Amino acid sequence: MIKKKIYDVVIIGSGPGGLAAAVAAKKEGAEDVLVIERDTELGGILLQCIHNGFGLEIFNEDLPGPSYAQRYIDEAHELGVESMLDTIVLEVTPGRKLFASSTKHGFVEIDARAIVLAMGCRERTRAMIQIPGMRPAGVYTAGTAQRFTNIEGKMPGERVVILGSGDIGLIMARRLTFEGAKVERVLEILPYLSGLTRNYVQCLQDFDIPLQFEHTVKFIHGKDRVEAVEIAQVDKNWNYVKGSEETIPCDTLLLSVGLIPENELSRQAGVRIDPITGGPYVDESRETNVPGIFAAGNVVHVYDLADWVTLAGYDAGKSAAKFAMALKAKESAHIPVKAGNNVHHVVPHTINKQNLTNDEIELQLRVVRPIEERVMIEVHDGENRIARKAARYARPGEMLTLVLKERHFADVEKADSLTVDVNPR
Amino acid sequence: MVEKRKLICVSCPVGCELEVTLDGNEIVEVEGNTCKLGIDYAEQELFDPRRMVASTVKVKNGYHPLVPVYTEKPVPKPKIFDVLAELRKVEIEAPVSVNDVVIENVLDTGINVIASRDMPKV
Structure with missing residues (x-):
């Protein structure tokens, strides 16, 4: 399929924010709407979030992530949203030109009347929180382990320690327990939970998985594979409390230590980034400082519910469509004068x-x-x-x-x- | 005998902290809830706790090796691992459509396990 070179609205990313933006842009009257997704199917991280809890705000139903995504994927298809899968956007210019690349489409150059940034966020890694110790296999971010377990059918390990009480970590504690792993401990450096209380109840409490606040991993042991982690209590300044050390034998350490909006493309396009959120500054229409470039979802700031990302995506898609239609009207209002x-x-x-x-x-x-x-x-x-x-x-x-x-x-x-x-x- | 029990409602992301006053096997009062769901939850949680179960089953010739599934309604908490054991026995054939029934009336609970996405055939 040969892609059109000019689109009314181009959306980067097909998670809840991107899909909602695509649907809303179409409904607002944009004719040519394109979603670019780097994975081979639409849906983003929702596809690996097989647990329930999605859709309570929007549908008043308790859906798993894939079901929730499926509704928007189906709606986008019905409305005639086009998609380019397995395609990575390399650059976005302030003039709303996109350069992308994929095995299927090759190198493509696309002009957009409006763009919605919906790239979501990335997980913080071991390197970013600098856990001392050896560098064996078996240290994963919770989201990576989630993809292995839920989509690829591979168990990340059998005896697990989870660092961080973010929602993905809590969800994975339950998920790995379901699949027969033993989750030895969940550690949180803060004196309070990072994720939702309901996830503490239904993911840890239900299965007697111990959670320790003000604790962190002090050292990772193991040559080829994780063999144990040494944990310790921390004080107010996050210094280890002497004598609190404990070694927990395990083969896997999962990290659920925060998410960071993914904005490399935004920066290239000249979008101003708020150093506090790590995401673009946006106005109430979700427009960034660059005219015609909008942003919504976890790329702007990290949400606790996908439903809210969807609502933000609706706003951005609608605004992008309005911008594109106004631009198009201006374009068609101009009569060429030829020699x-x-x-x-x-x-x-x-x-x-x-x-x-x-x-x-x-x-x-x-x-x-x-x-x-x-x-x-x-x-x-x-x-x-x-x-x-x-x-x-x-x-x-x-x-x-x-x-x-x-x-x-x-x-x-x-x-x-x-x-x-x-x-x- | 009147006693107080503390619960956290998991009906929605708000996670209200409930304080339930029980007189024997009867709920006298529920406090701390911000909507009606809290009262239903307290009743359910104290006498017949249930949870939604979401997992995966193997799929033949599918785009992925697994298809995600879930129980249409919450199942009794003590049966969670039995339901998971049933799911481990299942292998279905692609293509699968969202909401396809994967196990009907699982363990005689009256609840179906259904697919939570389309899984195209390869």
Whole structure:
């Protein structure tokens, strides 16, 4: 399938924010809407979130992530949203041009009237929190382990310690327990839970998985594979409390230690990033500082519920569609003025239909060849003459003009384009 | 005998902290809830605790090796691991459509286990 090069709205990312933006943009009247997704199917991280709890706000139903995604995927297809899968966006310019690449489509250049950034976020890694110790296999971010377990059918390990009490960590504690692993401990460096209370109840409490606040991993042991982690209590300044150390034998350490909005593309496009959230500054329409570039969801700030990401996506998609339609109206309001017979060029290059109520419009032109006799400057729409003016001669060195007046405007407005000819009389 | 029990409602992400006053086997009062769901939850949680179960089953010739599934309604808490054991026995054939019934009336609970997404055939 050959992709169109110009789209009304291009959305980067097909998680809850991107899908909602696509659906909303279509409903708002955008004609050509494209979603670009780097994975091979639509849905984003929802596809690996097989647990329930999605849709309570929007559908008043308790759905798993994939079911929730499926509703939007189906709706997007019904509305005629186009998608480019397995495609990575390499760059977004402030002029709303996108460069993308994939095995299927090759290198593609796409112009967008409006863009919605919906790239979501990434997990913080071991390197980012600098856990001392060996570097064996078996240290995963909770989301990676979630993908292994729920989509690829591979168990990350059998005896697990989880660092961080974020929602994904809690959910994975239950999930791995379901699959027969033993979750030895969940550790949280803060004195309170990072995730939702309901996840503490139904993921840890239900299965007697111990949670320790103000505790962290002090050292990772193991040569090829994790063999144990040494944990310790921390004080208010996050210094280890002497004598609190404990070694927990395990083969896997999961990290659920925070999410960071993914904004490399935004930065390239000149989008200003709030250092507090790590995401773009947006106004209430979800527009960034770059006109026509909108952003929604975890790429802006990290949400606790996908439903809220969807709602933000709706706003962004709607605003992007409005922006694109206004731009399109402006584009189609402009009638090209073409150089015809013996005309080198004409200025202005276009006439804005919206300005036809105002003053006269002077067309300025130069001829290609001299004509040393009386000439006629004529403006036509391809079939009918709209205006004309006589001159004693035409020389390339001397600019000619013709003024369109109010009596011509009705004809000009009906024209798809204007052509100016200069012929001998 | 009147006693107080503390519960955290898991009906929605708000997670209200409930304090339930029990007189023998009867709930006298529920406090701390911010909606009606809290009262239903207290009743359910104290006398017949239930949970939604979401997991995966194997799928033949599917785009992925697993298809995610879930119980249409919450199942009794003591049966969670039995339900999971049943799911481990199942292998279905792609293509699968969202909401396809994977196990009907699992363990005579009257509850179906259904697929939570389409799984195209490869």
